[in-house]
Amino acid sequence: MLVGASLLFLDFTGSVHAWLGWIAEIQFVPAVLAVNLGAIIALVLLTFVTGRVYCSVICPLGIFQDGVSGIRNRIKKKNRYRFGWKKPLNVLRYMILVLFLVALIAPVGGFVASLLDPYSAFGRIMSNLFSPFWQWGNNALAYLAERADSYAFYDKTVWLKSLPTFLVALTTLIVVCVLAWTGGRTYCNSICPVGSLLGLVSRFSLFGIRFDTQKCNGCRLCEKGCKSSCINIDSHRVDSSRCVVCLDCVSHCHRGAVSYGWRWGKVSSRKPLAADTVNSESKTEKAPNTATSGAGTVKPEDAGRRAFVTGALIAAGSAALKAQEVKLDGGLAEVTQRKPFRRQTPLKPAGAVSLRHFSQHCTACQLCVSVCPNDVLRPSTALDTFMQPEMSYERGFCRPECTRCAEVCPNNAIFEITREEKSSTQIGHAVVNLDNCVVKTDGVSCGNCARRCPVGAIKLVKLNPEDERSLRIPTVNEERCIGCGACEYLCPSQPFPAIHVEGHLVHKTI
Secondary structure, three states: OHHHHHHHHHOOOOOOHHHHHHHHHOOHHHHHHOOOHHHHHHHHHHHHHHOOHHHHHHOHHHHHHHHHHHHHHHHOHHHOOOOOOOOOOHHHHHHHHHHHHHHHHOOOOHHHHHHHOHHHHHHHHHHHHHHHHHHHHHHHHHHHHHHOOOOOOOOOOOOOOOHHHHHHHHHHHHHHHHHHHHHOOHHHHHOOHHHHHHHHHHOOOOEEEEEOOOOOOOOOHHHHOOOOOOEEOOOOEEOOOOOOOOOHHHHHOOOOOEEEEEOOOOOOOOOOOHHHHHHHHHHOOOOOOOHHHOOOOOOHHHHHHHHHHHHHHHHHHHHHHHOOOOEEOOOOOEEOOOOOOOOOOOOOOOOOOEHHHHHHHOOOOOHHHHHOOOOOEEEOOOOOOOOOEEEOOOOOOOOOOOOHHHHHOOOOOOOOOOHHHHHOEEEEEEEEOHHHOHHHHOOOOOOHHHHHOOOOOEEEEEOOOOOOOOOEEEEEOOOOOOOOOHHHHHOOOOOOOOEEEEEEEEEEEO
16 A cells, blocks of 8 residues: 555656555545545444554555664664553644644644645655656656667656645655654554544444453553553553554564454453562563553664665755756756746636635545656645645646546536536637737747647737838737646746736636
8 A cells, every 4th residue: 555655656657546546536535525425434334343544544644654663673672662551642643633723624724734634744755855766767768768779668857846845745754764763653542633633533333453351460561562552451452543553563563462453342450460470570671661651762873874865865855956057058058947937817727617625625645646748737835825736837748638637636616527528628828928029029030839839829019010121929819718727838938928828717618
């Protein structure tokens, strides 16, 4: 599941989605926003029957944390049993859950909701931090294939789409890794709102962890090996709201006293003898229990290792920025780079219906940004739509035949549409600024925008109607324009185009 979810964000061709797109659709928050009743009911029933299996088997961020914690266990085998019973931080958990639910409902709470959603957080980590390495590997294969006269791979430009979103993803990765490295499932059981919500259901789950106190000798291996810190061996109870059903406790117990089964049956109530506990402690592996010291102590080598990983990721971001430096036109003349145009109304992809619908359903997972073949989508830097994708035409334009973003969106922030429907959907209209047009600034004929308009919405008229030899300037038929941005992208005026596209608050069919 982790590999499949990662490939959805790493694969820039969009072909993986045809096989593994269902992984995104069964994530809890996307299913809720898309009103996918089948997935919602299935996840709730799964939790009610088995407990929080979703968090350990389906959620990619949860599986990722297990991987980080497992790496530490392999590196420090003598400290495998480093956990222990901790009281749940219920006040913090449910405050974050209420904040998350309010953010989902509030018109301008998208940033908070997207920041807390585990699936979206995982998506931003993959698309911003790991995707550049994947693309560089692809480019290396494309380089080798080209020299073997093969076109099995094609070169992909690696660039930083949004520095603020990159920093948010980097911060999220550091927080998740540190908490998983020191405390196992601390993030899932103290911060994640999905974990808290499913934890309310799993309190009444039919199946769960059971203890046979007649076999238990109080060795505490199950308690110290529980990465959710939800086992209290003194009372032989498991906090089922935090248990993610990883079954590590079952494998740690050498006496068969811990099992997974029907929770509501009768169990033995014999208390373990003190002598049993002493004998067990002398026979089992003695490992320091850092559960009473909060998140645990961090040794210098741990800090150095995390600093190395952080430095490598920052270097990756710097390399992406380096790829966008000054280019030359083949001689010694510097090519002026196109600067992003500040639109009065942002542009959203066809299928988004309206800006309001898009902002209320999008959790900024960056899946559509990852698969956009023309580099049109990039994360927004505006406060009200922070990290949510918006369209910009510095590197390409939105081709009428491309519907890839609508095909992969799991939240229904972008409804799936056909190519015919997209070609007749108006997401914005072009606006001409003659002060930047080369016809006026340089006195040369152009007409590039009219020639390249796929819907014929741009016509050329005489700059001076009384002069038969007058140069011609563009005019836009707003009723016919669909806002694809071909005119803006192909306009030769630099650094700002002479024609740009303004978005519409509500899309319409023409």
